[in-house]
Amino acid sequence: MSEENSVEDMEGVVEELPVVNEEEKKEMMAKLEMEQNLPLAIVGGAVAAIIGAAIWATVTVVTEYQIGWMAIGVGFLVGYAVRFLGKGISPIFGIVGATFALLGCVLGNIFSMVYFGSVQEGVPFFELLSSVPISALFSMMVETFALMDLLFYGLAIYEGFKLSFRV
Numbered sequence: 001m002s003e004e005n006s007v008e009d010m011e012g013v014v015e016e017l018p019v020v021n022e023e024e025k026k027e028m029m030a031k032l033e034m035e036q037n038l039p040l041a042i043v044g045g046a047v048a049a050i051i052g053a054a055i056w057a058t059v060t061v062v063t064e065y066q067i068g069w070m071a072i073g074v075g076f077l078v079g080y081a082v083r084f085l086g087k088g089i090s091p092i093f094g095i096v097g098a099t100f101a102l103l104g105c106v107l108g109n110i111f112s113m114v115y116f117g118s119v120q121e122g123v124p125f126f127e128l129l130s131s132v133p134i135s136a137l138f139s140m141m142v143e144t145f146a147l148m149d150l151l152f153y154g155l156a157i158y159e160g161f162k163l164s165f166r167v
Contacts, residue, residue: 032089032166038096041086041164045096048081049074049104056108061115068152074108075101075156079163087166094161101160105153106141113140 020028052074060066075097082088082097111129114137118128 029089032087036088036090036093037086038088038092041082041088041093041096044081044085045078045100045160045164048078049100049107052077052101052104053107053111056105057111057115060108060112066109066112068148070108071101071105071152071156072159074104075159076163078104078156079160082160082164083166086164088164089166093164097160097162097164098157099160101156102153105156109141109144110137113137113144 056070056074059070078101079097082093082100086093086096088096114129114132115125117123117132118125121128
């Protein structure tokens with residue numbers, strides 16, 4: 001093959017792309033690595049997980065039904081936030097995205113359970129949320145866990161991981 005590769009775009013026009021040699025590739029990778037920002041990726045993932053959890057809980061409360069596909073939305077939101085803010089290409093960015101995607105899903109379930117409990121007990125949501133011990137929240141998660149949750153949590157983790165990397 002020559003110094004250039006041919007690529008056909010959507011309109012059938014052939015465009016010649018230059019071949020990048022190993023030295024140029026190393027320089028580009030070094031530049032991308034320097035632009036990575038793990039702390040900002042972590043903050044973005046955490047904020048996106050909380051926002052995703054709030055949306056998850058809102059949909060669950062309004063519909064009175066847990067819609068598992070919300071997990072994919074949480075994974076997408078978290079993964080995109082990690083990618084946009086972190087500009088990462090290293091594996092740690094995928095791990096951050098996957099972790100916060102899972103945490104966002106779990107938090108969405110917790111917010112939903114606390115809301116329904118607050119309605120049942122006649123206690124304000126944030127008062128109940130701040131007073132329920134973590135062990136009780138864990139017990140509620142175990143009691144309400146269904147096998148299908150594994151599928152949706154897995155999809156959220158996949159989306160959070162896959163979308164966390166810079167393109």
